[in-house]
Amino acid sequence: MTANLRTGSDFARLSRRVSEAGLLDRRPGYYAFRIGLVATLFVSGWIAFFAIGDSWWQLGIAVFQAVMFGQIALLSHDLAHRQVFRTRRPSEIAGRIAGNLGVGMSYGWWMDKHTRHHANPNHEDLDPDVDPDILVWSKDQARASKGLPRFIGRYQAFLFFPLLTLEGLNLHFSGIRAVAKPGLRRRGLEAALLLAHFALYFSALLVVLSPGKALVFFIVHKALWGVYMGSIFAPNHKGMPILSGDTELDFLRKQVLTSRNVRGGRIVDVALGGLNYQIEHHLFPSMPSPHLRRARPIVQGYCAEIGVPYHETGLIESYSLALRSLHEAGEPIRANRRDAARA
Template sequence: MRALSPPAERDERGSDFARLSRRVAEAGLLERRPGYYAARMAVVGGLFAGVWVAFALIGDSWWQLAVAFFLAVMSGQVALLAHDLAHGQVFRTRRASATAGLLVGNLGIGLGYGWWQDKHTRHHANPNHEDHDPDVSPEVLVWSVRQAEASGGLARFIGRRQAFLFFPLLTLEAVNLHVSSVRGLRRPTLRNRWAEALLLFAHFALYLGGILAMLPLGKAVVFMIVHQALFGVYLGCVFAPNHKGMPVLTAGDRLDFLRRQVLTSRNVTGGLLVDTALGGLNHQIEHHLFPSMPSVNLRRARPLVREHCAALGVDYTECGLLASWGQALRHLHAVGEPLRR
């Protein structure tokens, strides 16, 4: 695992991050992009609705499995829109972002917007920190040797072969998100709880009712299994390359904001296709430094961030998509070694 870089000397103009932030702001990269998001929402929303129209037109046929595949892809794209809304990238006000997030997340794909926003905010505050980042909580997988040695139950059982089980487990990720969204409704601190609950259960009713109305029970079950499994794999393939296999922080690590975000994140190269498939989150370093930056601007911020990190001697990690998965799987296999003894 790569060693964490020590803090560099700061000059009189402020912190290392403050100087980078000024350059990014002067380049206009933090400004809203309403035209881009209007077009993106129209395309994604139109294609998402179009898949359901195709589902209704095809009717009782095994060709619906092809529809389930495209529905999984479009569900992932809707989830990426919900992500940008949660970060305040789209609208200027919190109310507008929350309203759109509830419609896109809860009603559109059955993802609890408020629950997920809270969880994701905690991840951004302490990325890859084994005590504070909920995304590396050892509930099923273990992300560090210390977690492996302290694990028990399911995590200990799976941890022995977790690298080989990672992608099969992703087929359950969408269902896990649905269940966690429902469980999140019990939190007394959840904002707009009744709206969250109403729209979430409306999604489940429309989803189950529509599928069961159009397909016999057997085909309906297969359709839902294919859709939810591929949806989970897609989400995992979007988010796993960003941090998995990067340094895991502990209570003893003392890093400033810039280093905490850059050293635990990985960019994924691949051009426009990867940008589209991953919703711009392949520029994860820039996203973690500037979470409210419109995702379309992250690519333009990349040269500025790379240059700044090089001047500071801070490691800036990027690789191809397949290489990122390989690094994540090798990391999972390595930290599970104590459980295989």
């Protein structure tokens, strides 16, 4: 995909409209309520866990806590973007409590990765979210793939959701790997909080549950958390244009053309943490999540004015588009296999 380099004035005009509407202002009351509600539900879930004891009914708690882990991760995301606090220090303190201690995910590692994603969304050379580590996201990546990505890439659309069951473990592992290497900001603190999370989590499982039930609880909890996390982020960019090194786009077009909004009511807003308004979030990352819905008609109308496509679809269709894109990306691998079989 190519486009002429623009000056950025288009975004400046949009930014003024959004700012004049008051949509960049902080929402302390909203976040105080949201953090309090999520924390209360999270703690209540563990109180119920200890109250129920060694029972298979604990699988219901595993499902509930998978959702709570996802909601805490979404709060950590908002904190990283300084949607809650304007300055870095309180954002980092709360973010590490939510991310490292709350769900066992390194706040510093994730923030670095996510910042690079926002700077160059869907850029196959610069966006870590489209690295071909397991899946391939473009036909060029498929042609160059070797090892596991090449093996999985043939049928990756069918394997995508099953693979998401491992995403929770991947988030844990990535955090542990990040604190094990020099370079991470406040590395010692992050490591201590991660250690505290895992010590508390596994102690609770082994004290309350028999070994067999503890293992099943762990599998169900981590698998569903991984699927939930993947289901939050997959609709946003997967199936949208993949950029390469020779693409020249201004900030507005780079963010809008690679992002997809997901239509839905309040339930979708809560489940996806406002990230269903992905276009608005990418244009204004520090905008509080409850303002994204209000920013949507402003951004959509402005994109229509300047002739920039604004992509929005339903939740189920967004997953369909993502899976279709994965299947198309893997075509060179399947074609190569067919050619080898004929030879």
